Amino acid sequence: MQASLIILGSGTSMGVPTLGCECRVCTSTDPRDKRLRPSAAVVWNGHHVIIDTGPDFRTQALNYGIGDVDAVLYTHSHADHILGMDDLRPLSFKHTGKIPLYADDPTARILETIFDYTFSEDSQYKLRARVRLNRLNGEACVNLCGVEFQRIPLLHGPLETGGYRFGNAAYLTDMNAIPDSSLSLLRGVEVVVIDALRxxxxxxxxxxxxxxxxxxxxxxxxxxxxxxxxxxxHAEIDAKLPPHIRLAYDGLIIPVEL
Structure with a gap:
C-alpha cells in the first residue's frame, strides 16, 4: 500500500533560524535552510499518523494541510517533541472518540505533568484535548488504521528514545546509537529518515x-x-553526500510502502 512520509520539521530543538543568530545558515535565503522543530506525518488513504507534536505543530499542520489526526506516536519527552500536544484540541473535537497518543513510560509521565489540565481526572477544563494516552515501551508494536508501527529503541546519549518502523520505512530521530537488537528490527528497511545534527x-x-x-x-x-x-x-552539505543519501527539508514528501 502506497503512503507518504511528510517531513513536517527537519530542524533541531532551537529551530533554524536560531534566535539571536546571524550565521550564514540562519540568514540563508534558501527555503531548505528554514527548519521547524522535528516532526513527521505518515499519510495514507486519508489517514494521518503524526510522529511528535513539538512547539511548531500548529504551524506545521497549517502549512501541510493536516486537518485530521488518527494517532500520535512520541519518540521521547524533550520539549521540541511534545510541547505542541495541546494544539491537537481543535482536531480532537472533530472525533467521536479520543485521539490515541502513544509514548513510553517516562514520556507519558511528563506529558501527564505538563498537561495535567488535559489528563487529570479532576480537571474542570471543558475544552481540553480529547486524547487518550497509551504506554508503548521497548519493542512494542501498535496497529493504527490497519498498519503496524514498530517501536525501535534508540540511544540519545544516556536516554532511550523510540524510533518507528512502518512498512519499508523507518523514522529515527534524536539518536547517536542503535542497539544490535534494534538493528535486527530494521532489517529490510529500504527508506530511513535519521538524525544528523551537524x-x-x-x-x-x-x-x-x-x-x-x-x-x-x-x-x-x-x-x-x-x-x-x-x-x-543545505546546498553545501547535500552536495557532499553519497548518491543514496540526501538532506531532508520541511515539506519533503517521501513515498513509502506500508
Missing part, C-alpha cells in the same frame, strides 16, 4: 559521518537526514 561530534546526536555509517549498517537504499542544526547549509 558535521562536528555531539554527545547525544549522530553527526553526518556517524549517520552515514548507520545508514550503511541498516542497509537502506535511500536515506534522508533530519534534526539538523544551523551548522548545516
Amino acid at each position: 558535521e562536528r561530534h555531539h554527545p547525544s546526536h549522530a553527526n553526518i559521518e556517524e549517520a552515514i555509517a548507520w545508514v550503511d549498517k541498516i542497509g537502506a537504499r535511500q536515506a534522508w537526514f533530519t534534526h539538523m542544526s544551523h551548522e548545516i547549509l
Whole structure:
C-alpha cells in the first residue's frame, strides 16, 4: 500500500533560524535552510499518523494541510517533541472518540505533568484535548488504521528514545546509537529518515559521518537526514553526500510502502 512520509520539521530543538543568530545558515535565503522543530506525518488513504507534536505543530499542520489526526506516536519527552500536544484540541473535537497518543513510560509521565489540565481526572477544563494516552515501551508494536508501527529503541546519549518502523520505512530521530537488537528490527528497511545534527561530534546526536555509517549498517537504499542544526547549509552539505543519501527539508514528501 502506497503512503507518504511528510517531513513536517527537519530542524533541531532551537529551530533554524536560531534566535539571536546571524550565521550564514540562519540568514540563508534558501527555503531548505528554514527548519521547524522535528516532526513527521505518515499519510495514507486519508489517514494521518503524526510522529511528535513539538512547539511548531500548529504551524506545521497549517502549512501541510493536516486537518485530521488518527494517532500520535512520541519518540521521547524533550520539549521540541511534545510541547505542541495541546494544539491537537481543535482536531480532537472533530472525533467521536479520543485521539490515541502513544509514548513510553517516562514520556507519558511528563506529558501527564505538563498537561495535567488535559489528563487529570479532576480537571474542570471543558475544552481540553480529547486524547487518550497509551504506554508503548521497548519493542512494542501498535496497529493504527490497519498498519503496524514498530517501536525501535534508540540511544540519545544516556536516554532511550523510540524510533518507528512502518512498512519499508523507518523514522529515527534524536539518536547517536542503535542497539544490535534494534538493528535486527530494521532489517529490510529500504527508506530511513535519521538524525544528523551537524558535521562536528555531539554527545547525544549522530553527526553526518556517524549517520552515514548507520545508514550503511541498516542497509537502506535511500536515506534522508533530519534534526539538523544551523551548522548545516543545505546546498553545501547535500552536495557532499553519497548518491543514496540526501538532506531532508520541511515539506519533503517521501513515498513509502506500508
